[in-house]
Amino acid sequence: MTLTQADVSREIAAERKAYATSDAVRHHPDRGYAPYRSSVLRHPQLPLTVVKDPEAVELSGPVFGVTDVTELDSDLTRQDHGEPLGERITVTGRVLDRDGRPVRGQLVEIWQANASGRYAHQRDQHPAPLDPHFTGVGRCLTDDQGQYAFTTVKPGAYPWGNHLNAWRPAHIHFSLFGTAFTQRLVTQMYFPGDPLLAHDPILQSVTDDAARQRLVAAYDHDLSTPAWSLGYRWDIVLDGPASTWNEEGR
């Protein structure tokens, strides 16, 4: 029997209800979230092993510098000889730790579909045009305030195979490093007002309403540039163990 959006939406509602009636507060998705079918065989079923070791290597982490990015990397509209099609946007915000301190000089990487909803990737063969002037890849280092900024085009929604008529809402993938490997984060930024948000099992895997809202950027008119681009603001808070975010001087 073909799985429909109605079936998946029922499962999403049931998962959310189960979360609401539990006492737990869960900021991250449960790795075994059945409405996202690909998670079923790809999540551990045994409890994770808790490591309480102040000497754990994971409390330190990789560093990056000026040699790891080029100036053009943060402008996804200027990486080719011509300009990509689509609505030009700027996306900016701060990367913070759980104490609200800026994460300085760290690597931020992004990737996204083009304005038509097609990825520059051989596995994406759905009938939407590739843009010869858009790869959809960007990188930058955060500044002293923890700020990152990208210029790009707004990605399109695209269909995928989770269920019949499944469409991913427009999103930009983000990869972030903190000062500790335990703070590593890969996530996705969504756009406000997108009607697909409620239908998407990947976003809805975050069953906590407030946490899910933190994945949606804010349109910020003050960030829009006259006759040039629309501005979105999205701050990112890296999680990490207490031993990381309470330690002074990190």
Add this chain to the structure above:
Amino acid sequence: MTLPTPSQTVGPFYGYALPFPGGGDIAPAGHPEALTLHGQVHDGAGEPVPDALLEFWQPSPAGSRAGRPGSLRRDPVTGGFLGRNGVDFTGFGRVATDADGHYVLRTLPPGGVPYLSVCVFARGLLHHLHTRAYLTDHPLFAADPLVRALDPARLGTLEAHPEGERVHRFDIHLQGEKETAFLVFD
């Protein structure tokens, strides 16, 4: 205290963004002490995972945990990648699995600890997983706090088995009978 941004899956389309040429070559080319860590990532049905991305982090051979920039060293002329400079030990590696779920890392032995830290990303995995590849022939192996704390069956899933001269095999099982011990840091 600020609340954390939730994790989301890396998805299937990170290919142009995250892997980089030489991502698995933390050791300088031709270094006599280089060791090879390799293995497969499997799902709960025992099938190889062809779209996983593994990251590795470790101290330098001398034990420094400060890391060095330059893992993704870029060529400002072409926008391409130059590879690590062969002098700075960055301690960071990133490898995507191939069509058979296999990865290969070349690095130098970590100083001060008997393990490499591993972070696993994959399509279908909504929140990355941390684990460790323990080098069982490392002099500090038996004294490691996690080695001493884990029961033998779980510890076995973290052991990178010697497989010839300076080659170690470390498979990762996301689920199932051989499920790897994944770690959370408190």
